[in-house]
Amino acid sequence: MHRLTESLFGKTGVMTYSSFEGGAATADSWTGGPQGTPATPRQLPASTPHFVGRSDELRRLDTLIAAVGRAGPAGAVVISAINGSAGIGKTALALRWAHRVRHRYPDGQLYINLRGFDSRAPVAPEQALQGFLSALGAGPNEVPADLDAAAALYRGLLAERRVLVVLDNARDTEHVRSLLPGGPSCAVIVTSRNRLDSLIVREGAHRVTLDVLDTDDAIELLAARIGSGRTKSDRHTVVKLIELCVRLPLALSIVAARAASQPSLPLDSLVNELGDERMRLDALDLGDTDLNLRAVFSWSYQALNGPAVNLFQLLGVHPGPDIGLNAVASIAGVSIAKSRLLLAELTRAHLIEEYRTGRFRFHDLLRSYATEKANELSLRAHESALTRMFDYYLTAGARADKVLYPYRENLAIPTQGASRLLDKLATYEESTQWLSAEYLTLLAVARCAYETGAMTYAWQLPWILGTYFDRCGYWHDFLNMQRVAAAAADAVNDRIARAHSYRLLGRAYSLTGHFQEAIENHGNALDLFCVLGNVEGQARALRHLSLTYEGNKENSKAFEYAERACSLFGEINNKVGKARALNSMARCAVRLERYEDALIYCDEAMNLFRAVNRRDRQGEADSLHNLGYTHYYLGDYKKAVGHYIEAIEIWRYLGSRSYEAATLAHLGDAYLALGKRVDARAAWSAALAIFGPLRHPDARKMREKLSAN
Template sequence: MAVRLGAAKRRAVLAALALELNRVVSGDRLLSLVWDGSPPPQAKAALQGHIAQLRKVLAGGVALITRAPGYVLTGERGAVDVFRFEDLVAGAREAADEAAVGMLTSALALWRGPVLADVPGTEVREVVSARLEELRLVAVQELATRLFRLDRAADAVSGLRDAVAAHPLRETLVARLVLALHWTGRQAEALELFHRTRERLVDELGVDPGPELRDAYQTVLAGDTAPKPVERGPVPAQLPREHRGFVGREPELSDLTESLRGDSATGLLVGPAGVGKTALALHWAHRVAAQFPDGQLFVNLRGFDETEPLDPRTALVGFLRALGATDSRIAADLETQAAQYRSVLAGRRVLVFLDNARSAEQVRPLLPGSAGCLVLVTSRHRLDDLVVTEGASALHVQRLPEEGAESLLAAVLGRHRIEQEPDAVAELVELCDRLPLALRIAGARLASRPRWTIQSLVDELRDERHRLSALELPEAGRGVHAALAVSYRELPEGAARLLRRLGLHPGTDLDSYTAAALLDINVASARTHLRTLAYASLLHESTPDRYTRHDLVRLFTHHLAAGESEVDTVLATDRLLDYYLWVADAARAHLSDHVRPFDPPEHRPATFPELPSHAAALDWLTLEEANLRLALDIALNSGRRERTWQLALCLDAFHFRRGNRLDRLALCRIGLVAARELGDEHVEATFLLRLGSTLADLGRLDEAIGACTRAGELAGGDRHLELAALANLGYCLMADDQLDRAQATILEALEVAREVGDARSQAGVQNNLANVLLRKHLPEDALRHASEALGLFTSVAPSKAHTATLHTVGTASQQLGRLEDALESYRAGLALAERLGDRYQEALCRRAIGDVLEQSEGVEAAVPHWLAALHLYRDLRLADADELARKLDPHVLAGPDVSVGATR
């Protein structure tokens, strides 16, 4: 049933989706296709409107579905005439002549003019028009061949004449038309067509007619009246021998089989040096070689050799010779060579393997036009252009899984040898980064030294300074370092400079802001360089704008960085540390209740991520925690004392919010040492206070009281610091059950808080006082002070202390028997703790909710909340985890986790 689609762009949307039937087309690709690569700002909204309208009119078993990251048109292949045409042509290849004629005639009848003639724009048409036109010409040729066999040459003339009119220099078509005219008694027309074509070949291409056209001419001159089978050229079999010991890769082999179904498929295998792209592609090619009876072509394009990449003209000459063309027939210019190559392959089923391609421009002339051919391309570069313009299916080849890596070693060394040292084998696999090239070299070194243990090689490779050189074959100039060096030398200067700088970055991942800081450039330029490195498979974009590197690439960057001048290295390291410090301090401002920002660092970054909210700050710290710890190690080990304590303080704020007491303990000691070496008593006191509260939470109360007491001695007239020292000391004394002394200390802190006029500090101290009163079994007084604290918190931004105060109000209400009020306060505290990412207070509130529910509804209602609290207690390594565990039935502890989402 025909339906009216309306807007021209809507036809383009439907065409783009129909040409990828049952495959997801991303929204970005649709926008590019429909608006010819330049979608206007309103294009996304327009696209959504077209999708909505299409859904209203589509019927007949075809549906348009939203599926991340775009849309998919679902239906039977026969619902799209392009696929119906392809299936009929494919079926005709294996059919008897009479049936084949019917199929091919039906297929050609589906054509009603140029492909997508009524679809606006060029990009959608360019994706398929050349391929489909080639397939149509193949169908015309094959139909003529089958009609000749059935002695029905007259039926072939009309189709051949139209095809030759459109493609007058396609010799296979002209040869068939010459024969068709001859066998229908029109010898004069046949001879005139031959001579006219010969003149055009000489004038336009500078070549004489090829064997097939000359044979047709001789048939006319000889007066042969019986059709002869069309001769095919030689059958090349150029696939190299498979790599011995190929193992695993079953998921990748299945992906290749699935994605390279159908005609005109192009598979692109992309990955870093040494990951095994060629071995994988070669293994799969040998698996399917029998499906290509007209041969297999192979060429190493040398895109990443020490020498220049192979000129595609050289590759084409080799292919044409393999397909039977003589040198005198092969044109000189690239475009004509490519046309000859496509003509020779027309109607054939050939597998073409293009190994180590450097660029899409190097590959494109080597792509057949024939629908029966399949192409495999391997490259370290992503070659996204082949995906966009040629519809290639990209497979990103990853490192071997652990089991596959061990199997590869077993193939080289023998199973018996690796079974003798399983631990050493597991470590060797990781030291080789699970890269097949590195594993083969390590295996070769061990195989040639049968008296070596595997552990002896592991001991050598543990030394990061020499690991890359140990994974080289010096006599062959091959290995991981050599392969990476070729990729590095081909980089543009900006990307090469960034790769060298990455040797100074201690982590395995980074974003564009960090890269910009290393190079002292803007973030847009840094993104360009990072994408270039990812394109060359030296980095991997794990998430948008975040890049990771394999371990051997990391060691290679260290080698590059070692060649930099000391002045440049020190300056870049300072910029890196100052970048992390600048953003971490901004994050700390959201997480801590009392923050004095640091003075601007020496190298303030020009660009950095904005952290507008508490959640954004917490997310950034969570993402960068590992890098911040490594940056702290650099600062500590290089004697940068001020940066050391500042980074430690930022990380302490993060772990304080997370409730991680043991990590806080280590950070406080690092900061304390740095402060003492600087002679900065104010900073020393700051870390002593944090150390004291952490020790108190861990139950080490004598040490905690001592640390807070010393902090007060060092406050030196700084009233804010004196206030913090008194508040923390009171907290520690309360934890030690010195309640009268704790109350006196906290009341003194309250006076200081009122003096300095800090509402948040007053509220926090009031809450501490309420907790002391609870310990003294005075819940009414405690509730009064805690409620006053809540009133003060309403005038300031949400904070950790606010959450703690809600817990205190709940505890006082519970002791007074007001269970509904208690539950309301605990739930409010839990909601705020989750919002702030405060896992410690979340644990306390979940535990308290369970306790109230035990009183009001029974143990069964309490258990899910206790379980959730227990998981948090154990994650945070809190001392009262064991006491909570005893409240729970052992059978409950052994059971599955229980959802407690209803408490929010």
Template sequence: MEFRVLGPVAVRLGEQVQVVTGRLQRTLLGVLLSRVNQPVPVDALTDALWGGNPDPRAAQKLQLHVHRVRALLDDPDRLSFGNSGYRLRAAPEEIDAERFRVLADEAANLEPHRAVKALRAALGLWQGVPFAGVDVPALNDWARQLTERRLTACEALYQAELACGLHEAVIDELTELTAEHPLRERLHGLLMTALYRAGRQSDALAVYRRARDIMVAELGLEPGPELRELHQRVLGGDLREPVAAVHGDLPAQLPADVRGFTGRDAELSELDGMLATEPPMVIAAVAGTPGVGKTALAVHWAHRVRDRFPDGQLYVDLRGYGPDEPLSAADALAGFLRALGLDGAAIPDDLAERAARFRSLVDQRRLLVLLDNARSVDQVRPLLPGSATGFTLVTSRDSLAGLVAREGAHRIGLNRLPIADAVRLLHGLLGARAEAEPAAVGTLVERCARLPLTLRIAAELVRSRPGRAIGELAGELASQQDTLDLLDIDGDPYTAVRAVFSWSYRRLDPAAARVFRLLGVHPGHDVDVTAVAAMTGTGRQETRRALAALVRAHLVDQAPGGRYRPHDLLRVYAAELAEADDTAAPLTRLLDHYLATACAAMDVIAPHERARRPVVTAAATRTFDDYQAAFGWLDTERANLFAATLHAAPAYVVGMSDALWRYLHLGGYDDDALTLHTRALVAAESLGDAAMEANARRTLANATFRAGHVPPALAHLQRARELYQQVGDRSLEAAAWNNIGIMHWRQGDLAKAIGCFRHTERLYTEIGGTGLRAPAMNNLARLLCMLGQYDEAYEQFERGLENARASGNRASVTSALCGLARVHLATANHSEALGRATTALTTAQDTGYRVLAGTATRLIGAAHRGLGEHETAVRHLDAAIRIARMVGEPDDLMAALNERAAAHVDAGEWDAALGLHREVLATEDGNRDELAHALAGIGDVHAALGDDDAARERWRRAAAIYREMGMPQADDMAVRLLTTRPRPARSV
């Protein structure tokens, strides 16, 4: 049952929607819904229905209308009568106005691209003016509130779409809405922003002038400060697109601020001063001994000044010192580029290219970059922005002399806390107990080497022993320092802190002590409760208690998201302690947990491939309710999953590669895929296991192909196919044939590609009952469509769609829908193409397949172009080009550029069309059919300009490619060549 008031009052029962036609019934139902689940007195209802015209029979007439309303309900008892009046029962989700409110409120807490989806769904509930046809005082207030909320939701929607980079897409709607509501300043501001970012600065300024004229004339007031400031920013050219336009939210990666931060006033002032110089200094390096508080200082200062960097804050722990391998500059850049909106193959393979792309993205942005725990200058240098508008802060145990000499970094040497600040820190941590024993506090400060890390650990131990004097504990520490080895790092005498660690460790209960030791065994950088519980073999509640004890003792830091991480020095100490334990069983349980849970996550993401995943002996220790939760867990644990393969048997490495390949492909983690699958191939070859080697080669071929290296990818697949034949795995043999077909397609050999896809189909038919055939069916259908065999292509796409839906393969569902749209476009059935492509876009957005979202967006644009809706077509094609650039999908980019060029031809904009076609020709590793389309398009433009010689030369080249690929466009080119005669070109 659904009640609708956002438009004409109506009820929906099942699939049947019935508009309430009688004015009195509409009024009665509306008033009851306005006070749903509450009794409404009879007098209030009769007053709403008949107003100032009292009728002695009003009560009887009311009963008649109540009877008619009851007839609309699924259960007449929903509308009951009691002493206080009539009560209509309905759940909030049964009322469209309430569903609208919930969706709009939820959107406020979502990142922009998800907020757009929620807000579009909320606004889609509106069918017109609330309570259309009903005008009674009892409902007017609610109607006004709903209308205001709708406008607020519209503003939030356009704000989110601007954050997603859809500037041109929102201009028309914003223009219309500002005309309807000329006194809403926020709408004018959003329209100005959209116009400016679309390159229309003068139009943006004109919007402000019109808004000001209206407000002065209507209200006698100047625009508010926000709109005036926006006007000044447009005038000054300082209204740039956000850095993370595609993903929406600006990067905000700083760790949590340090609680109880004490001292360092001079260093903080020194950092502040760097922002005030002219020109401002842009690189600072904080250097000092371990535990001296470099990260704490950097993070605390970054939080103090974050408002001065409106384009966001980037943070990375470079892991320069500690038990982990240092993070490479290439991996750090990949993380930054993803945070700034890039996905997949849009992230270059080469380190220098990544650094250049990073510098381009952050050029002239006011961005704060915090590079924590750097090992060397070489690790830092590629991560530096190139412009002077941002600020980079580096922390390291190294002096980073090269950074100072070459890049002009300002180095701040961080020494141990001054005695006064160290004492003040302990006073802040211990309160009255420190005041009662000043001499003991001084002794404890020296015993802890005046290092903030050890001071916090010692303070927690003091708090945990309320019956002992501080002086007694300081003496105990002194005696232990005489008997324990001192931890000497880099020859620094002030890093002798093992005694302090030991002092705190010995106070732990056995369960917490064991967890601490196992953290030294864990191969990754941070960990969650579930993984620790897997290692200990105990329950999550007991594990959580142990971790809480470690956090209280400052032996472990708790990071956002329920994750735990010990300081580097403490990890070394924990690993030393663990050497006396039998760690084989905990490590085995951990590895089993990671593999089993990774497989469980992939079962949600790609259920159709469940049979291909490795067989796991352990049960997954957590489950996932939906696609986003599964993908989010894999994103969070990716580094740990990779680290696990460094400590595992070869079979485990192959299994993890098999489990993760689809996730790495969908997420665009191409570097990680190449690393893991190469590691898997080495492992499989060491075992001499043909099936494992075949799996490793298949997954490595996919990663190699994604990196643009077709010949080696094809070689891996050919060998994988042979191995699958040897071991009798016909399903994976078919998968290898499908992938080989893709390689031939990419190389332009359509005949070989079709042969591979048809052979794949035959294998799947012989196997029977497989839910894995949809990708091959869609691939074959696409080639048939390219070759002009539209009827067979359509039938094949329909079969692929049916198979994909039945098997839960959401990527193939979207791909098949896009394919059906392609066939409709090719046969000039543009309305049907628009419907299929729109459904495909919704599916792609729901599942996060950004590549397919770009494809669907392009097809929507092409359909609108076919329908003659030029402006709408261009808006979608521009969005498709932006998506293709961001996700690094050259095929989609070339197709979108070609389609956009055709739109310019429609408008007679010849130079713009030529520029886009030439960009297609310059695309590396491009599809040959799109290259041919671009050549044909260039020829068409030259012919329109009267330069028939240039046109014929392009047509000949296009015809050669079409003929080589067996495409029907070869005949079109031949006709053009035969019917066009050379003639002098006219000037442009």
């Protein structure tokens, strides 16, 4: 294992000083001239072999260091602070650059690993100064015991000398403040997992924040260590391996070491190991503490204060790809202001990233580590965090869904105080933005609810996404989530839950073209709503049955079910429900060549939509589409175009992409009938641009029309 470590990172033979990790300097760590001549330390460790990328950062460091000796803020020393997460390659960059520019510092180079984040105790500033002063020629009896006095002597010895100082692995600004030279002839490069904000503000340091490698540089790193033959033979596997390592240099180096030590090991076997989230950190452990990703992460984790540790653990409970500030506060059970402070500490330590204002995320390897730490919570704390999380997303999601479509049936959602931390969701735009930001998280949270046995949440969370699924055309996600919801409803054996879940499952099956499964689930929902005496539920199930038969081109049956739904909605004076049923009747009437009846149904539906207190814009757009559809078959193509364009404007406002695409497809037909071939192709192309990413079956029809015209 020692040879493996050595081949991976190279020997540090240039520096025989056991410390510059905390011991006393030896004669080998510096060179001196004749008696009385100042010592010239040469303490830089060897540069990391197989260094790749970081060209932008190296150029920036070159630019910063060019300022040494030139006009600056009161002749201040130039300080470059390289920060980033564990394993990102801070030390590698610092040493590569230091070797590249050491000729500019003929009076020497000082280096120390301050062990701010390490398995061993940090090197105290006093201890570091003692080593530096010895290296600069101060005798043992000349080094003051007092920190301030030692720092003053250090600055005096560096005055008028051109020395490069590398302070590696600092814990915070106070860890390095006493080690900073006083004049502009020297330069300092500091590395830390902490952002060192105080060093930036008070000392004028220049921050260089490292991100993960890009894919090409990651491939180059692997190729340099395991051979280009293995990386070129299966690029797809190599790219997958790189992504599982999140392009983190240390993780890539560990994987490369494993692959290099086992030349016959197929790279896809490493992909399989890393693909198991439960075993991922085990696969990134070569035994040595500095080649064990879990241990390397732990050094940052152990540097946190108690409340930040607790928050990190609680964030490990969260299953989504990212998380908003209000959700953090809800899960932690603290105020938003307190959450912001704790998140700032985690962000400074690069244990989480604020990649957008108010939104935070782990990379996948840190997520695995956070999940492990979450398992150290007590059972009660873990379950409480889950409940607070489910409450937050369910309450906020229900509010956003209600703003998107006020006329959806009411669903009683019990919560436990989540409302005080909810995001502002008063307008359509705010609600749509929230759902767009939280969509993938809501899917993950719903699955988490099912997997942890929280079955009421597991069927209600998919329910609140029903409107959003439909408007965005995310029908395959709709189907997958409603399968989870139906299974959860069955598990709790709640007839209301089963009725709602079966109806939406039927709708999801219908939208994805599984009509028989849709009919079966709608039938089950209808039976349950009848048993419950829920007339509105019966009417909704009947209308969805109509939509299913319509999709299956059984227009007579579709009209029959729509008419029955219309009658039930009328009985309970649900104007919006009745109008939606009338819209279904209108489409069926067109297909049954009852065009005048279709116009009557459309007009009646439009009047109902516009009569309610809050206009149902989606219903209006549906009626306009149907009017265009009817006029098209009546041969009045100009009217058809006008109605379609009005409908498209509303669909776009609502963000109803799938419905916009459907109307665009019909608009293209109307333009073609008017002899406007260019406009027709533009409409079909716009429809295809939406249908394609949604994997909609009508994408093929658009391609055929574009090919034929």
